[in-house]
Amino acid sequence: MGSLGRDLEINTNEKTSTVRDHTIDSDAPSSPTDHRNAVLSSFSAEEDKAVMRKVDRRFLLLIGLMYMLKNVDYTNAATVKVLQVGEPRNILKQLHMTADEYNWVQSIYFISYIVFEVPSNLILKKATPRNWQFRIIASWGVVLACHAAVKNKQGLYAARFFLGMMEAGLFPGLAAQLCSWYRSDEMGKPIMWMFGFQNCAGIVGSLIAYGVSYMNGLGGLSGWQWVYLLEGLFTILFAFVVYFTLPDYPKSPRSAKWLTPREQEYLELRLTENAPRTHDKAFDRAEVLASLRDPRTYSFCASQVLMNLGGYGLSWQLPTITTALGFAGLPRNQLLNIPPAAASVLAIIFAGWFLKRAYLTRPEFIMIICAGALSFFVILCTDVSKVAIYIGCIFGTMFYAVYFIPFWAWRSGSLIGTTGTAFTLAFQSCIGQVGGVVGPQLFQSKYAPDYKVSFGICAGAIGASWIANCFTWYLTWRNEKDIQRVRRLRIKANKEGAVFIGDDVKL
Template sequence: MPVQILPPANHVSSSTISSNEKDTFDPLEEKRAVRMLDYTVLPLMTMFYLLSFLDRANIGNARVAGLQKGLGLTDHQYQIAVTVTFVPYIAAELPSNLLLRKIGPRVLMPSLLVIWGIIVTLHGLVSSYSGLVIIRAFLGLVEGPMFPGIVLYLSGFYTREELSLRVALFFSSASLSGAFSGLLAAAIQNMNGIGGKPGWAWIFILEGLFTVLVGLVSFFLVPSTPQDSKFLTQKQKNIIAQRLARDRPVIGIIEAFSIKEIFRSLCSPHVMMVFIMFFGNGATLYGLALFLPSIVNQLGFSATRSQLISVGPFAAGFFVTLISAFLSDRYNSRAIPTMIIATLAVAGFGVYLGSHSVATAYGSLFLSVPGVYATPPIISAWMANNSEPYYRRATSIAIGFVATNAGGILSTWSFPTKEGPRFTRATIMDLVFSIVIVIGSALNALYLVRATHQKASRRDEILAPFEDEQEAGGVAKEQRAWLTLGDRHPDFRYTL
């Protein structure tokens, strides 16, 4: 069945750039164009994700500040309230990624930010268990599209080998939000009693209002594509278009949505292996994000001190995330950095499991938190690097984060207060998942090497169906082969 092609939209292909102008695209100009994207697009995406993670995970800080006691919740009820966030969150990820191009990032992303900011603010008015469950469900529905949407969005601005560092730059805000939320919560909870509201309510109200403000401002700042940027010159836009077309031959053609691309993604072994890794990482990451203040609190520290000293491990995670992603891009490698980082987590959870002192248990967090938080940017880039064309890539990225948040659901039931401060079952589970990530990275790399060799050896056979095709709709047969085959094209080299 022929592939339906739509005319390009908001795209300047390399064919529209004169050969004269191409000759002027020296490395320095290209570097300046990329830096302008870094200065104008990345800060926005970083702020979006920082607020997303902060507004989702601040319930852990609110719990330490008195939320559970204030609403009279049992541990079981608190866990349900956290769990229901993930169900609509997961349900929204794939549809939103498939709709991102249709609606446009300039409209969709700021709108989501404003709506969830309002929802977070309303957390401060909750007075019952049922109210908390309902408001958390709505928060998950609106926040779900943001992380996969940002990864998909950035994959349309940067080449494949640049993506890991850029994902890390915005994802590192998750580590930063873990540190920042502890400091912020420690200060805000001192507002206890102002306006008749408890300190935990003010955590939600102030953080939610700030999110609304950022969302309103971002309507004027987010470009849907590089061609829409208000900060790039036309020459810089052409440079970006050319380098993207060089990196992804199909990027100049806007294909119609096809349900087949969803199934092609789901049937790709390398996608499924990374899916498993995402699940394991989600279980460990959300466990630390949601419960680290409580874990530290159960080690014997006061509520305020628990908020403050939880900053250290998250700060370490921030630096390890950036350094590892930089090296991953620098050497165009995903498997080896992932294995090394996950080994840090293995060591951290192993030390915590065998620790016999508070100092050792707390110190182990400086291994486990970086080992968990530095993994997602690299495996996110790995997933995006190896899936083409657009809708297959959109699907792969989305289902990766579906797995992450499915793991998040598991994590919400892993740290009951009665099992603290050892949390033996949860620690063993996190240790096993970290080992799975190490092994999964090695297996995926081996599979990709084999798949690349097989495509090369069967090149003529794979391309034979396209040899007799004529140009259709202005699309040459070579482009139609790329569009139909995507990452299965024999000239597509998988990132290892």
């Protein structure tokens, strides 16, 4: 571990690269450390920004759209539940389902998602991210479109199981791939884009449902069938966009089309020693076993699953709650879901900006977020006015959404190797989705109409998540302090027009 008092090492002398072609001096030392320092010192702060702008342009918008589409396509089950509610063409009436039976629609999706998450991510390296993400998106688009053909609850349950199977691996696959392009202290940016767009899914999904509700009965199909059919077809088309535009790794052959060899070398050498690299082998059993022996693996899982139990419960029930408040009739009830999503997006943007400046360590920031989430979930399980319930929904959703920006950036700081990163993120994600299985089941009809018992359990889970995060912070505090130290030194070097080449983070 580097000393906290170690001075900043900045290249102030003439660079070892030539001005004309930027090639590294052939007389440069050959040891890995010296080679790394020589390459890094050959880049100015402006060149570093230019390279990372290239990377940002290739990833940020695309991964944001990918993650938004995923969330539009799986949360639409909650949205279509209240389409034409109380009318003959409502999905509950047409499929002869009770509200409690419908809760299994979401739980079954997460069960299959959990089962196939780890196998999917372990194939990522072998198949390459571009090919595997294309398969994931195209196959879930086909399954989603098939939702429009179901005739009973058994058919809907089967469709949801296959949807979870096909979608498994998208998020942990993206997160694992990004660890090959961004340092841990930079992961807040791509995570911010993914979760910012994810919460735009609430806005987009509500607007789609609002518009498609006017197609109810068109061509003999109900509104909910049109939602599934149109979203499925769009997803299939989007899969081809991903196939042609998503990069693989910094030194992959396709990356040479938009990066010079010098830039490819720089992108890998600027990463910390534990980061996954392009030429790591596709599977390393030792890295899997090391992850399973690491207590941080289970403490992070506990933190996430408890937070998800509360958050998934609220997100699943949100359209039903906002409709029951009676502030707007059909189909304008769908528009009440937009303010919680909009507040979440703004908070996520702020979190990304805040993390970038390293004012606090990631776990310190999470302590504040957990406290905020808990306070508004407590409001939802007490006797308050309808306005207060709606405000609680807005801010409860917002704090839950923003939690994952520092959380996943924090998690990326203790991952090792390509296999270890892929396995740990998938294992983490699948365990975390247990909250998605249990959360909807908390909202049984016997707790209606205010669901105070349900929200009381959710509040308790979030309080327990706060405690679990404290323990995880204890396990990672030295590493997090070192990441904050290096981040601040990188910021200082950047202001002075150089690239930091000093003692880097040691896991």
